[in-house]
Amino acid sequence: MPLDPARLLAAPPRVRTLTWSPRDVLLYHLGVGAPPSRPHWTLESRLRVLPSFAVVAGGQDVLSALDIPGAESVDRTQVLHGTQELILHRPLPAEGSARARTAVTDVHDKGSAAVLGFRTEAADAEGPLWTARRLLFARGAGGFGGARGPALPRPPRPEGPPAAVHRVPLREDAALLYRLSGDMNPLHADPAEAARAGFPRPVLQGLCTYGTALRVLVDTLLDGRPEPVRRYAARFSGVVFPGETLELTVWRTGEREARAEAVVPDTGRLVLADAVLEWEA
Numbered sequence: 001m002p003l004d005p006a007r008l009l010a011a012p013p014r015v016r017t018l019t020w021s022p023r024d025v026l027l028y029h030l031g032v033g034a035p036p037s038r039p040h041w042t043l044e045s046r047l048r049v050l051p052s053f054a055v056v057a058g059g060q061d062v063l064s065a066l067d068i069p070g071a072e073s074v075d076r077t078q079v080l081h082g083t084q085e086l087i088l089h090r091p092l093p094a095e096g097s098a099r100a101r102t103a104v105t106d107v108h109d110k111g112s113a114a115v116l117g118f119r120t121e122a123a124d125a126e127g128p129l130w131t132a133r134r135l136l137f138a139r140g141a142g143g144f145g146g147a148r149g150p151a152l153p154r155p156p157r158p159e160g161p162p163a164a165v166h167r168v169p170l171r172e173d174a175a176l177l178y179r180l181s182g183d184m185n186p187l188h189a190d191p192a193e194a195a196r197a198g199f200p201r202p203v204l205q206g207l208c209t210y211g212t213a214l215r216v217l218v219d220t221l222l223d224g225r226p227e228p229v230r231r232y233a234a235r236f237s238g239v240v241f242p243g244e245t246l247e248l249t250v251w252r253t254g255e256r257e258a259r260a261e262a263v264v265p266d267t268g269r270l271v272l273a274d275a276v277l278e279w280e281a
């Protein structure tokens with residue numbers, strides 16, 4: 001049975017209560033490579049919360065993302081994370097409980113692939129906390145006769161020299177450490193699953209690359225203060241393997257805005273594209 005856009009879009013939103021503690025935040029920060037020299041990520045007494053923690057808070061189960069009516073035919077081994085956007089309505093507390101509501105927003109037929117969009121709204125007793133939007137790229141799930149949908153915006157590279165270029169080595173076990181925070185997809189841990197998905201070895205979670213880049217951006221642009229971050233978005237343009245080094249290039253594009261991209265310099269592969277970070281004073 002092919003993918004059924006009408007059923008997917010009509011599926012009731014998934015509602016979950018998410019609770020987290022400083023231990024979860026500390027583990028997440030290690031998963032995105034926080035070094036011992038940055039105690040605001042690694043010590044409970046000085047802890048600040050990297051905004052991208054929102055995507056794992058409360059152990060959000062990425063594997064169940066496609067357990068919805070209409071997506072039965074999608075081969076889970078072929079699904080790649082395509083884009084991620086986070087809008088922070090307030091700084092995240094180190095300990096919290098929130099109600100998160102996730103709905104399917106887009107079902108696009110790209111020929112051989114399908115692109116599925118999801119939107120999560122999370123709020124606690126004090127009001128909205130974050131909005132997350134993501135696109136999943138389901139290889140082999142296209143051709144169901146649906147609308148192609150819009151092309152992803154590909155803004156031109158910022159003009160002028162970058163403000164900074166950071167080399168960010170990734171741990172060999174980065175994917176194994178990161179998965180303890182929430183993304184237990186075997187694609188990131190099991191060589192046999194990676195081979196089934198067409199990769200020579202397990203690939204890094206897109207959200208690990210996303211969080212790693214944000215950590216570096218917050219440390220270098222905001223002096224390690226995540227509280228002003230309001231929006232962070234990026235496209236996953238190529239796979240990353242644990243143990244590789246990322247080269248993160250950053251442009252200042254406004255008083256409170258930066259753009260960034262990451263390549264794996266050994267291969268020249270662009271892996272994180274069109275990243276944008278916006279913050280307030």
Ligand SMILES: CCCCCCC[C@@H](O)CC(=O)SCCNC(=O)CCNC(=O)[C@H](O)C(C)(C)COP(=O)(O)OP(=O)(O)OC[C@H]1O[C@@H](n2cnc3c(N)ncnc32)[C@H](O)[C@@H]1OP(=O)(O)O
Binds near residue numbers: 063183
């Ligand atoms: C079990 C269920 C689990 C569900 C959750 C899983 C979450 C995680 O565990 C999984 C992961 O973390 S996977 C790792 C992170 N992601 C990646 O590594 C993907 C890297 N990107 C790629 O490989 C390619 O860009 C690729 C393959 C994404 C696209 O490359 P191409 O095929 O060359 O695409 P292209 O020809 O450029 O474009 C075709 C159409 O697709 C749209 N598109 C392109 N890149 C996209 C992207 N990143 N996200 C969403 N849509 C994208 C294009 O706009 C194009 O559409 P159109 O033809 O209409 O313009």
